[in-house]
Amino acid sequence: MLKINQSLLSFLLLLALAGMAVLSVYLTLPPQAQPADAPQDEFSATRAMAYVREVAKEPHAMGTPAHARVRAYLLQEMQKLGLNPQVQETTAVLEAGQVCYAGYVYNVLGRLKGNRPGKAVLLVAHYDSQPNTPGAGDDATGVAALLETARALRQGEQLQNDIIFLLTDGEEYGLLGARGFMQHPWAQEAGVVINVEARGNSGASASFEMSSENGWVVQEFAKAAPYPMAGSIMYEVYKKMPNSTDFTVFSDAGITGVNSAFVEGFVNYHSMTDTPENLNQNSLQHHGSNMLALAKHFGSIPLDNTKAPDRVFFNPVGKWLVQYPVGLNMLWGGIVTLLLVVVWAVGTKRKAFTGMRALAGALVYVLVLGVVAGLFLPINNLVTGAMPYFTESGTYNIYLFLGAYLLLGMGLFLLLYRLAQVWLKPLALAMGACLIWFVAFAVVMMSVPSAAYLFLFPLMFCLAGLLFVTKGRSFKTPGSVAYPLGLLVAALPALFMWTPVVQLLMIIFDLNMPVAMVSALAVLMGLLLPLLLYIEGGFRVRDLPVLPALLILAGAVLTMAAINAEKPGPGQPFKTQLSYYLNADTGEALWASGNSRHDNWTGSFFTKNSTKTALTSLYPHASLQYHITSAPQLPLQAPEAEVVQDSTAGNSRVVQVQLRSVRGAQHLELVLQPENAEDIKAIRLNGQLCTMQPLDTAEGAIYMLRLYGLPLSKEAILEVEATPGSKVGLLLYDQSIGLPQQLLPSPMPADVVPAQGRFSNLVVVRKKYEF
Ligand SMILES: [Zn+2]
Known part of the structure; x- marks a missing residue:
């Protein structure tokens, strides 16, 4: 059998692993923005950017003059597109416990007629912005996607179903426009709804939410969307989260549909830096390519029976979408269970590990997971403590921090496993990790079956890899190339399915909860254990853990660089919370700031040792804590x-x-x-x-x-x-x-x-x- 130097091979394997991890993320990137001269019946992000630039010129929250300007502009553009637009004016109400939120909304809506009677396709984006952001990503992109879709649709043949274009108002203040639209007669005609949103200004447009009983819509979505990014785990998680968008209103009303958003660039979300210049146009292309295709597809099929039992769906690699009935999980689950039993039997028979040692390996895995994830609480506190300008709205250099934390996490994980190998052999450790993975799979399978795929397929392949190396003689001669190569091939599903998850968790939680990302990383590494331990072994010099040390060192250096890069500047401004209050009855005026730490400018308003108190002099129910200082009285007319x-x-x-x-x-x-x-x-x-x-x-x-x-x-x-x-x-x-x-x-x-x-x-x- 071919034998080569383990050090060289380990180095090559490390490169292969890293390369594959990068590739797995690369394949999830949004499609390239199409140029302005793209065919007229296609979606072009470059053309759509004209809408974004106009809508997101300045902040345009409800009730502002800019909001009225944007509305007039949209009305005019929809007129040009032949959508026969109208403005729906109404007061909408959101009741949320002890506060009643109401909004006076101006929804802008238009319609493309189909050539048959029946249900309509409802396309939705919101045109209002939060008060302190131009809102290019959120949600001028969505508005532009709708308008460019309308333009492209008019180039093709008339569809069967009507297409309703709804630009809602007041999403940012409690989905008020969407609630208001439910009073409009067109709301009863919607057969399927497609909503587009953003929680940042970059990244793939992921269809993270589907309406309940998603079997029909998932299948049609998979048929029609050119770049489908979705996962039933997102569907399950989002169902349980308090977050909401306009889509929530429609899906609560029983309308079937798909909700898509891009979430990278979280630091720009609702911020002054969410400008058209900073927007990733590929994200707009992703929104639009999918929306146009879905509008055409749903515009051409009957929309009367749109509910069917939930299906499992996910992207094993990049934008390739797999979907199947939940029931099929039983078959896959059976195969995994069988594999586990066979690996156990073969492994103990061939003395790759003993039962006790595999169980000890399981314990080690749980301990290492806990320690590595736990260590990131103090590590992250140190890092954010070193950045007085850090706020929970995220970091500008998230990818530097991601890289740094990945290196640190991997280094710590391997270092602890270097220690564990004093007592246990690699295959006992690997089998132990597989046991824990199996338990995790079983728990998810019983509680949220449609999310079980995330554990199922990676585990299935890694067990097969383990079987391959224990059944052959290769584990006894780890110098052979077959051993690590077999393991590398077996690791591919885990790598391709979990690396984007690891990345996404960092994007979503930023430095507010990096433990989520590190935990997922450690979970993934557990499945790759035999391969990782082989590689780590190849880097040893006189039995010293060189690779973990190098990773930790590189992670520490990158962390410093990231902290340094994060310093505020014009391109990455500090976000200050400051407001002026006047009590017209007493004449008392004050500045109040909710900042946890001030920049120099805001700091100059307050005394050095200013502590936070509630605004009880103004609000009888005040509980939020503010830095408060008195301010000059302005002659403002009271309401x-x-x-x-x-x-x-x-x-x-x-x-x-x-x-x-x-x-x-x-x-x-x-x-x-x-x-x-x-x-x-x-x-x-x-x-x-x-x-x-x-x-x-x-x-x-x-x-x-x-x-x-x-x-x-x-x-x-x-x-x-x-x-x-x-x-x-x-x-x-x-x-x-x-x-x-x-x-x-x-x-x-x-x-x-x-x-x-x-x-x-x-x-x-x-x-x-x-x-
Ligand atoms: Zn939004």
Whole structure:
């Protein structure tokens, strides 16, 4: 048998493993953006970028002038595309426990007629942005994908089904536009919905969410999408997460559909850096290529029976999508179980390991997993501690940190296993890891069968590899090439299926929870153990663990480089949370900041040892902690509440109050303070019923409401049904976006931007009323 130097072979194997890992991620990249002169009936991201540039010129949150400008632009473009657009204006309500969120929304919608009656295809993206971001990725990309799809569809033959193009408003303030659309007659006509979103500005457009009973939609999606990226594990995980997008509203209403998003570039999400220039146009191409193909496909088939039992679906390699009925898992599971038994029998018979030693190997695997993952808690605390500018909104150089943590994690893992080999042989350790993998597979199989594929196929192949090396004589002569090569081939499914998972976990959790990524890495390495231990052995010099040491050293150096690269600058600004508050009743004005650490500019507003307190002087229910300091009083006009009707009939008094932001703010906050909580029987905003639980505060029970995106008139009607003769206090706040420039000691520097979110970069004026 061919024998070569184990050191050289180990080096080559290491290169092969790394190369394969890189390839597995490379194959998941979004497709290349098509040029502006691409055929007219195809989707071109370059053409679609014109829409993105116009929509994402500036932040365009609900109620702002920019929002109105974007709406007018979209209406005009949809007109040009022959979609016969209309604007749906309505107040939509989201009830969430103790707060009622309402929004005045302007949905923009249009339609391409099909040539047969029947259900329609609903394409959705939201055109509003968060307040402190131009929103190129989120969700101008989605809007552009819809419009370029409409343009391309009009080049082809008329479809059978109508296609509805819905650009929702107020997604960022509680899916308000989508909720509002459910009041529109077209909502009843939707047979299938395709929603596109983003949680960053780069990466593949993954179809992470499908409606329930996904069997039909998964099969049609697999047929039609040119670049399908999906996984039933994402479907299962997302079902259990509190996150939501417009899609949630439609799928909760029973409409079948697919929700896709790209998630890389998390640091830019909802941030001022989510600009058209920073957008990865390939991500837009990915959104659009899939959307156009799906629109054509769903536009040409009946949409009456769109529910079928769940299927298993995933990408074994790159964008190749496999899907099959959940029941087939039983067959695969049987094969894996059989393989495990055979490997056990052969391994113990041929003395590759004993039963006890394999069990000890299982214990070692669990310990190493725990230690490596656990070590990253203090390691990560050290790293983020070394970056005073780090915030939980993520890092600009996430790939440097990913590389660094990968090297450190692999080094630590191999170092601990070097130690374990004092007692146990590689194959006992490998068999032990397979046992734990099998237990994990069995647990997932019983609890979430459609996610079991992630354990099933990697384990199946690695067991086959283990069988190959224990059955042959090769494990007794590890110098032979067959041993590591057999293991390398067996490792391929694990590598191709798990490396993108490891990468994705770092992208999603960033430095907020890198333990997730490290755990997945260690889980993967367990399956590759016999190969990894072989490679590690090849690097030993006088029995010293050279490879683990090199990996840890390289990881440490890269970590330093990443920390250094992360320093704020104009391209990667610090995000500061700062707002101005004025109590128009007392004249008290203050600056408040939720920053955990300040930059120099924001720091200059506050005293050195400023501690955080709640804004109780303004809000009876305040609990969020802020740095607070007094500010000069600005002559801002307070929001007005005027009783326009007050009538009592029987044992009910109905008060109608007109609310107005005189200074033209975008949003209102309302705190209703009845003498007793039961005095209030019903609350309506612009005619929509708002139900919520009262909240107990030091000042008694209150009811809380928020109205986002005041209509252009900047007026709204509050209606309260109360006990006759009772008094109700109203704390009325209006919120405008942007700091009072005249009060800033110096303009905000180029390397500082307002923090993302709805609670930053505001001017809030409060006034108390009673009726
Ligand atoms: Zn969004």
